[in-house]
Amino acid sequence: MLGAPGGDRDDDGGAQDARGGPADAPSSPRGLVLACADLLHRGDVDGARRVADMLLSGADPRGDAADRLAQHFARVLARRIDDKAGDAPTAGGAAPAPAPSAYLAYNKIAPFLRFAHLTANQAILDAAAIGGARRVHIVDLDAAYGVQWPPLLQAIADGADPAVGPPEVRITGAGPDHDALLRTGDRLRAFSSSINLPFRFRPLLLPCTAQLAADRSIGLELHPDETLAVNCVLFLHKLGGEGEVAKFLRWVKSMNPTVVTIAEREASIGSDCPDELPRRVAAAMDYYSAVFDALEATVPPGSADRLAVENEILAQEIETAVAPGRTGGRARVFEAWATVARAAGLSPRPLSTFAVSQARLLLRLHYPSEGYVVEEARGACFLGWQTRPLMSVSSWQ
Template sequence: MLEPPEPDDDAVSLPRAPVAASPRVLVLTCADLLHRGDLEGARRIAGAVLSSTDPRGDAADRLAHHFARALALRADEGHGGGAPAVVGVGGGPASSTAYLAYNKIAPFLRFAHLTANQAILEAAAGARRLHIVDLDASHGVQWPPLLQAICDRADANLGPPEVRITGAGPDRDVLLRTGDRLRAFASSLNLPFRFHPLLLPCTGQLAADPATGLELHPDETLAVNCVTFLHRLSRDGELAAFLRWVRSMNPAVVTVAEREGSAGGGDDDDDLPRRVAAAMDFYSAVFDALEATVPPGCAERLSVEQEILGTEIDAVVAGPGGGGGRPRGFEEWAAAAHAAGLSPQPASTFAAAQARLLLRLHYPSEGYAAEEARGACFLGWQTRTLMSVSSWH
């Protein structure tokens, strides 16, 4: 089984970086200085990394550059005990162009969507009305393949079932455009379809009143889709309350897809050096995978690294209060789901085979691997597990 490596504690504790230190050691030293309150020292080290690395260079340079820039942003905000509001490289949410490019050149989103969709299809078999609550609707790229599969499997005498999606997100315009695209696609399939946008400016609002704007009907089969969403509920109590609310709706299936990682510590821990070390371990595998499969000057790769990965790194450096949430591993997600009263719905053999086929057909690199274990599906690069997808009911 692919396993994530432990953060390098020795590298984190360096008080000052030697002249010939690697960019990684310099980044970790910068994080340590910032954690200690030495803003000038942190700015100096971050500046040295930014001047010596190339965001268009090799994977190590790109990785160090993005982390140094994120740390410089935090230092400039004058961190004083609470995480600052960090702005991503793109100045806001990723564009649809960058999002679609990420879907094209890296398998993470498609792996999560494909595996989650298969769980929803299996749980909703025979249903005449399906309601999907998507906690991060974003640009809606997960749903056209599912709508197509529902039509393909429909009983010829009864016709396809009615599908309703409640799509949540922080940007109303993005949600409205997503709804328009999905309605047009469903219409081309003659599929009865409705889309309701659910504006959630922040996850804190959802945790405080999760039923806000959520319309449920007793004759619908309910699926709750949590693809790269739960990590934003950074505190254990917040996550537990949310999962209990999900359980209270008695969904037929709850799909969970998350990056595999662990920063250690508790709810109130803001150990920046440890968090940055763990994140560098994770993103080094992601950047290595992109380097092995996409040319360095590829415009799509640059937009993905700047608008998506760079923004994620900003959020990690900002900490739980800055939108980065709290990284957890599959065992932690499973424990939280069990504690909330949810039962595992093991991944089918077909789901795992489908994920491996996806990698062979669209991401033909020997480095990617998909496997089923502990009732979930895992995606990794080389020896590093990067994502897990599980389903519950």
């Protein structure tokens, strides 16, 4: 049974204060990270540097999960220490996107992305089937490499009535890298052609995702005879505060979509205390300790795939969650997203029983660890590790 994320956990799973409690022994990796964050927050740069150096001096990519996690946090804090001391320029702008091979490795060794994509895709399929759609338009707010869409396109082609043929599918893929979007479009067009599915792809360059809600001149070429799906998989947390998320969702609602899919991590990182470093670090450590524990339990020691995922994807997520001056990285739990979505005028669209069963089948077939759990609750589908929910997928209209 999955529980609410709540506060931070000690080693026995008990709750504790976000600044760390008795279970966070000063010499433990977690205790040292929290001590470093607290020293830096209080202005003791030299003390923080000594603790960070202590953590990094024994860095071993093949150490246990707690050690590897602490080293990733120590690297982020060390960069903040250098910034504060004036030893390095403050980093600005978006971090480079991880290599496609890292995303493929992530899909192979952990279920998070596939769970989000599969469950969101089923919600889109269900919405299109109910209306007997002949034209489907998907607005993907973070198209990246487009790995979500081939299974959906295949399902649409396989489910088509032979007497009338498959519907036309159009994807508007948004992102900050125009060349990457063009390559994504080329791959999806080639795949659609191979299964005889009418398909179009339009790249939508967005240096800043908030532009969608702020600039009404950004056209999405909407047509009244299309079934419109707006896909927000691991996207909303990239926006700024709650006001910006609300404004964005009101803009989504104004398009009158048939379905809106939202998938996000189940964490409270920076949403209520964006400027208090110790709390941000403690909340992020609580979430990512469960992710690292899951990888530790399911991937062989020394796995090159695990190293790529931790170093290129999870390290960047930790950097975004902890680094100062970032508008994104503000993860929230499902109840917080749901409150903002309802306030924006969206209504819950219950996920089908098949969508939940399919998510459970995904775990049994491809990630057969007893630690992963899928549960339907509060109008959403949750993926967790043991008792800790890690991701939610929900559907709206």
